[in-house]
Amino acid sequence: MADSISTRISQIAASVLAGDLRLGARLIRDLDDRTELAESVLGKLWPHTGRAYLVGLTGNPGAGKSTVVDGLIAHYRKQGLRVGVVAIDPSSPFSGGAILGDRIRMQRHALDDGVFIRSLASRGHLGGLSRSTGEVVAVLDAMGFDIVLIETVGVGQGEVDVVALADTKVVVTVPGLGDEVQAIKAGILEIADVLVVNKADREGADRTVRDLMTMLELRKTDAPLGPNAPPTEVEIVRTVATRGDGISQLAETIEKHKLRTAHFATARRRTRARRELRETLLDRLLGRIDALLERRADCVAQVENRQVDPYSASELLLAELFSETSVRPTP
Amino acid sequence: MADSISTRISQIAASVLAGDLRLGARLIRDLDDRTELAESVLGKLWPHTGRAYLVGLTGNPGAGKSTVVDGLIAHYRKQGLRVGVVAIDPSSPFSGGAILGDRIRMQRHALDDGVFIRSLASRGHLGGLSRSTGEVVAVLDAMGFDIVLIETVGVGQGEVDVVALADTKVVVTVPGLGDEVQAIKAGILEIADVLVVNKADREGADRTVRDLMTMLELRKTDAPLGPNAPPTEVEIVRTVATRGDGISQLAETIEKHKLRTAHFATARRRTRARRELRETLLDRLLGRIDALLERRADCVAQVENRQVDPYSASELLLAELFSETSVRPTP
Numbered sequence: 001m002a003d004s005i006s007t008r009i010s011q012i013a014a015s016v017l018a019g020d021l022r023l024g025a026r027l028i029r030d031l032d033d034r035t036e037l038a039e040s041v042l043g044k045l046w047p048h049t050g051r052a053y054l055v056g057l058t059g060n061p062g063a064g065k066s067t068v069v070d071g072l073i074a075h076y077r078k079q080g081l082r083v084g085v086v087a088i089d090p091s092s093p094f095s096g097g098a099i100l101g102d103r104i105r106m107q108r109h110a111l112d113d114g115v116f117i118r119s120l121a122s123r124g125h126l127g128g129l130s131r132s133t134g135e136v137v138a139v140l141d142a143m144g145f146d147i148v149l150i151e152t153v154g155v156g157q158g159e160v161d162v163v164a165l166a167d168t169k170v171v172v173t174v175p176g177l178g179d180e181v182q183a184i185k186a187g188i189l190e191i192a193d194v195l196v197v198n199k200a201d202r203e204g205a206d207r208t209v210r211d212l213m214t215m216l217e218l219r220k221t222d223a224p225l226g227p228n229a230p231p232t233e234v235e236i237v238r239t240v241a242t243r244g245d246g247i248s249q250l251a252e253t254i255e256k257h258k259l260r261t262a263h264f265a266t267a268r269r270r271t272r273a274r275r276e277l278r279e280t281l282l283d284r285l286l287g288r289i290d291a292l293l294e295r296r297a298d299c300v301a302q303v304e305n306r307q308v309d310p311y312s313a314s315e316l317l318l319a320e321l322f323s324e325t326s327v328r329p330t331p
Numbered sequence: 332m333a334d335s336i337s338t339r340i341s342q343i344a345a346s347v348l349a350g351d352l353r354l355g356a357r358l359i360r361d362l363d364d365r366t367e368l369a370e371s372v373l374g375k376l377w378p379h380t381g382r383a384y385l386v387g388l389t390g391n392p393g394a395g396k397s398t399v400v401d402g403l404i405a406h407y408r409k410q411g412l413r414v415g416v417v418a419i420d421p422s423s424p425f426s427g428g429a430i431l432g433d434r435i436r437m438q439r440h441a442l443d444d445g446v447f448i449r450s451l452a453s454r455g456h457l458g459g460l461s462r463s464t465g466e467v468v469a470v471l472d473a474m475g476f477d478i479v480l481i482e483t484v485g486v487g488q489g490e491v492d493v494v495a496l497a498d499t500k501v502v503v504t505v506p507g508l509g510d511e512v513q514a515i516k517a518g519i520l521e522i523a524d525v526l527v528v529n530k531a532d533r534e535g536a537d538r539t540v541r542d543l544m545t546m547l548e549l550r551k552t553d554a555p556l557g558p559n560a561p562p563t564e565v566e567i568v569r570t571v572a573t574r575g576d577g578i579s580q581l582a583e584t585i586e587k588h589k590l591r592t593a594h595f596a597t598a599r600r601r602t603r604a605r606r607e608l609r610e611t612l613l614d615r616l617l618g619r620i621d622a623l624l625e626r627r628a629d630c631v632a633q634v635e636n637r638q639v640d641p642y643s644a645s646e647l648l649l650a651e652l653f654s655e656t657s658v659r660p661t662p
Contacts, residue, residue: 304597
């Protein structure tokens with residue numbers, strides 16, 4: 001019985017490695033449902049991951065990220081590269097919160113098995129989003145996709161964390177979004193390796209580029225020095241993605257960033273591995289915490305009634321959590 | 332020595348309870364820095380919390396949430412209520428990502444000690460935001476503020492979680508944001524108790540109200556039944572917050588929701604207590620996880636090198652985490 005499960009795991013892993021799109025899609029779905037089988041398969045795939053180059057794209061809703069992604073897909077396909085996409089932007093046509101026109105436009109890749117698009121809901125518990133993204137990326141990576149584009153809307157810590165996983169981080173903006181949105185952008189600007197001003201044929205594009213350059217200057221001044229300092233040469237690319245303008249220049253800029261930071265590649269992979277491990281641990285521990293809180297509803301009630309404060313209660317529960325699984329002294 | 336610390340803790344707690352704004356602000360800062368002293372003080376304050384009514388406000392950047400908040404502050408002050416505000420919206424003038432004009436407008440409450448505004452950065456580790464918010468709310472609550480308004484931008488799971496803490500959840504929108512933003516709103520619409528169409532003098536306000544009503548109808552059909560079903564009578568209020576129009580109607584609608592759901596108050600407080608406990612536990616465990624990953628850099632390296640997959644590695648590390656603190660059998 002155990003043997004037949006183990007055989008099944010190996011078979012699925014082998015098919016996914018051979019690039020079976022249907023099984024790959026199924027595996028991603030099962031990982032989302034957190035089945036043990038799926039985790040075992042991913043365990044088998046793990047040795048074959050770490051090859052894909054990850055490009056994260058983020059920016060305001062309405063900045064045209066998906067059109068940029070669409071352009072990049074077409075560009076990389078022409079170069080013979082296989083492209084995976086993970087879309088976590090609720091406003092992205094890839095992830096289904098779509099404007100019909102965009103969605104139809106995307107269809108041009110639907111029959112190309114060199115392109116594989118998965119969407120992830122921006123939901124679930126703490127850190128769940130970035131863990132799920134890591135898992136989907138690992139599957140695409142194992143399936144032999146050369147480039148994985150991760151598209152997310154650039155608001156919210158969870159979303160920023162997801163893009164922070166990527167090797168090259170692209171922030172897409174557009175002219176004329178107004179000051180309030182600029183304020184939000186300040187947070188994601190910090191992680192940008194490449195800045196895209198999309199819809200650059202619009203009025204105000206020059207001003208947007210100037211504003212971004214000013215922000216980059218400020219960032220340079222603030223940046224930490226030393227061996228961990230991020231490479232500060234952030235390039236700004238203008239695109240009109242609907243016409244395909246600037247897309248090849250964007251791809252070149254991404255390539256340049258890749259080459260310029262090649263010596264950081266191991267450090268980035270190490271950070272990603274650490275994060276994946278951390279989030280798997282967290283997931284396991286959350287399961288235990290929730291079971292504990294379920295069992296100790298009396299303790300929750302005491303906190304609610306203001307008899308015990310959350311700090312004292314958590315000390316108590318932690319002690320219980322650790323002693324319950326410990327090796328007890330034999331009498 | 333221990334005695335003098337304990338005396339100091341009691342003194343600070345007593346002053347905060349007496350409404351000392353300066354010490355309250357200091358305590359909030361110290362909680363953010365996670366000092367042990369601050370946690371002990373909050374422990375002392377805990378029995379005196381659970382009285383304030385929490386109103387959460389969320390919505391798209393640019394919807395005018397802070398102007399609505401500003402209007403509500405003025406309204407409640409006229410009724411003689413003391414109002415605390417926790418702002419987590421990076422685009423909010425309260426939290427400093429400000430447009431100058433708005434910030435100046437807010438100054439009118441600066442000298443009123445019945446109003447206390449704190450901002451929180453939308454940053455930090457998983458769940459950190461909602462834990463911090465819970466702590467700030469507890470301090471304001473203990474200081475005797477009758478109403479606590481929690482303002483956050485409605486994108487990102489972390490931000491939604493924060494608003495979900497509130498007794499009444501208000502979602503603010505404006506006419507003419509376009510379809511893409513509507514898509515984002517769908518996610519936060521689910522948690523709304525009251526919907527505000529701000530800038531209701533703008534063209535398209537009627538259409539926005541109609542669209543929202545349609546969405547509410549759909550939600551009603553989807554809603555779970557039974558004792559845990561949310562009250563589905565969501566009201567829509569039109570405001571022009573810059574002129575103060577509709578603010579008293581909004582306050583009335585909030586009050587109506589409060590009365591209508593009074594029998595849920597204990598359940599909501601229970602949920603909040605559970606969450607506060609869960610996040611405190613999580614915070615403690617994350618500290619242990621990070622220390623473990625630091626110590627077992629070899630294990631992280633093996634995951635990075637693809638020698639071990641994250642699942643197997645996490646099983647190993649979990650075993651280590653639990654055995655290290657366990658009672659070992661005596662020989």
